[in-house]
Amino acid sequence: MYDITIIGAGVVGASIARELSRYSIRICLIEKEEDVTTGASKANSGIVHGGYSAKYGTLKGELCGKGNRMYEQLNKELNFGFRRTGALVVGFSEEDKTKIRQLYENGLKLGSDDLEIIHKDRIKEIEPHISEEVTAALYSKSVGVTSPYEFTIALVENAIMNGVELKLETEVTSIEIKDEYFNIKTNNGNIDSKYVINAAGLYSDKIARMIEADNFKICPRRGQYILFGKDQGHLVNTVVFQVPTEKGKGILVTTTYHGNFMIGPNAEEIDDKDDVATTIESLENVIETARKSIKDFDIRRALTSFSGIRAVSSTGDFVIEESRVKGFINVAGIDSPGLTSAPAIALKVVDIVKASGLELREKPHFNPYRKPLIRIKDESFYGRIDDKEPERNIICRCEKITEAEIVDALHRGIPIKSIDAVKRRVRAGMGNCQGNFCRNRVAAIIARELKIPIDEVSVRGKKASAASLRADIKLIRKCSK
Incomplete structure (x- = not known):
């Protein structure tokens, strides 16, 4: 039995998970895709907006400025950029x-x-x-400006470090209300939880509709x-x-x-x-x-x-509230300035959870720090292609990403096995050649480190079509020869 289950591992769900990981409670973060930050949290402007940008008197207006002021400290702790x-x-x-x-x-x-x-x-x-x-x-x-996907990944990695359990490729199919808890049915088994936080982004209205708590539409x-x-x-x-x-x-x-x-x-x-x-x-x-x-x-x-x-x-504002169903909290309609507001949204959700009656005792050994993935390459850095030393072995020549950085990314607590997942973490493939040079090298490292056949390494993960995945495998095999 979990105390809290968070549905959705975008920047909002990740922020809530990391904030709640400060407390001595059992938390589950579930995501229907193969990786965190695969939706709007990946594909946005990456702008940390100013306090002027949302209308006075709205939740957006209240939380945007508060969130903006939290970013410098968060970056000192989590090293996302x-x-x-x-x-x-x-x-x-x-x-x-x-x-x-x-x-x-x-x-x-x-x-x-x-x-x-x-x-x-x-x-x-x-x-x-x-x-x-x-x-x-x-x-x-x-x-x-920030890197929204690196921010989300950093939040989840730190939440896992502090005890949050992450379940990927876990899609909610229905929710049943029991006497004192929720039974969440998924494609990967059932999850029992005292509280549910609905941070499912585009599908938050669908999740809320499962228990008739949908007083909004996305x-x-x-x-x-x-x-x-x-x-x-x-x-x-x-x-x-x-x-x-x-x-x-x-x-x-x-x-x-x-x-x-x-x-x-x-x-x-x-x-x-x-x-x-x-x-x-x-x-x-x-x-x-x-x-x-x-x-x-x-x-x-x-x-x-x-x-x-x-x-x-459909309300024209963020929806952040305990629904008519006690213990079911909607965090929905988080469009712009959602990335900016996410840290402040997390604090607001903690207050809602406390007010609802869940006892939150701070952990004595909460660790807010997460070491950076990408190493700064200054004039003293020496690296070359096919160097035997992982710290100097350049895999992505456009972005100067080393083998050591990719290996580090693969062993951070979030299970990943696609080339794009590595790209979101260390930028291998984001340079001028868009991965034409490094794609096969990254695939080989993934297969080696995870001890899986190279056929199981996809370029884009399960969201790609079957035909696209077959083409990816063919390309990887060709490049690996």
């Missing part, structure tokens, strides 16, 4: 100036003390490559991005937004935590929660709109495109 860049919300017209003033006033209500309305000369000092058409901007110094919204090489990163110093629309914060221009140039996302209402396709028409719109902010990026330097789907709630 975070840096403050600041952000500009740029405007091109008098109407835009009015919206910028409204954002500024909203931020003041929310307690933001880092905001400034600036004009062309000051904007040019901060962003020399900004479009000449930009006339005014809201400048927020607290905005930052409306999927897809956003498409284009990722460029690091050679375009000099074009932007901050995160550059345009004034938001009713559908969200609009097309942004930024660098990722690791220095890649990135533009997107658009916003598309869709019916299929699994439709993460990208389309030529949408990507052309992303390019055209991004050029309003920064004109001179070279589309020929694009490495890849991708999309993510946001779990937008």
